[in-house]
Amino acid sequence: MVFEEYSQIVKGFQLEASLSLTDSFDALCAAQDALITKIVEKGATIAGWKIVDKDGVIILSPIFDFQVFANLGDTILHQAFRGTELEVCFQLTVPSTTDAMNELVGELTPFAAVELIRPAIHPTNHSACDFYFNYGVFVSQKPVAGEILFEGGNQGYTFSAGLDQLVEAKKDVVKKGILQCIQRGYGNKDYFFITGTLNGLVSAAESLGVNRVMNQGNAIIQFEIV
Secondary structure, eight states, rough: OOOOHHHHHHHHOOSSOOOOOOOOOHHHHHHHHHHHHHHHHHTTEEEEEEEETTEEEEEEEEEGGGGGGSEEEEEEEEOSSSEEEEEEEEEEEESSTTTTHHHHHTTOOEEEEEEOOOSSSSTTTOOTTTOEEEEEEEEESOOOOEEEEEEEGGEEEEEEEEEEGGGHHHHHHHHHHHHHHTTTTOOOOEEEEEEEEEEEOOEEEGEEEEEEEEEEEHHHHHHHHE
């Protein structure tokens, strides 16, 4: 699948419940699952999930295989998306049951990710939930430790975050996402989970040029916006 085909499927999807924010959580999940099924039937695979904590309710946003870019060397047109977000990411095999959940989450190591955010496609998308707002994601190949530094484009934007203070809180979020995957039948598969932006949205127009995520002196994610 390519993004244009995906966009047409999402844009034409009709169901009474919202895709990303509704009074009934069960209705939301049913709407999401119905749309996910249509996209998977067209050949896409769920590669990962973004976990959104909206007023204490955990909402999952699927990220499909064609939305995952090479972590080094890609070039992206700035017109394709609104901006970038730096994220903490975890990679794991989601089990089919909740047995040993605490041990599984406790052993996770963090990765870094950068998410490209685009305008909503479907009229029921809500910006607070990020559902189907994902144009693409870069995920580091190796775990990160200590401080991560995001250098955005040619205009001198930098943002740093110390992981030691973040990881345990992010693990609590990812645990809730894993539990929801199990409950909704997405177990026994490998996924990455991104757990909410660290630095907010950095506009694409302000990120022209080379963007990097640095950790321990190495560029673990690098891409160019033109």
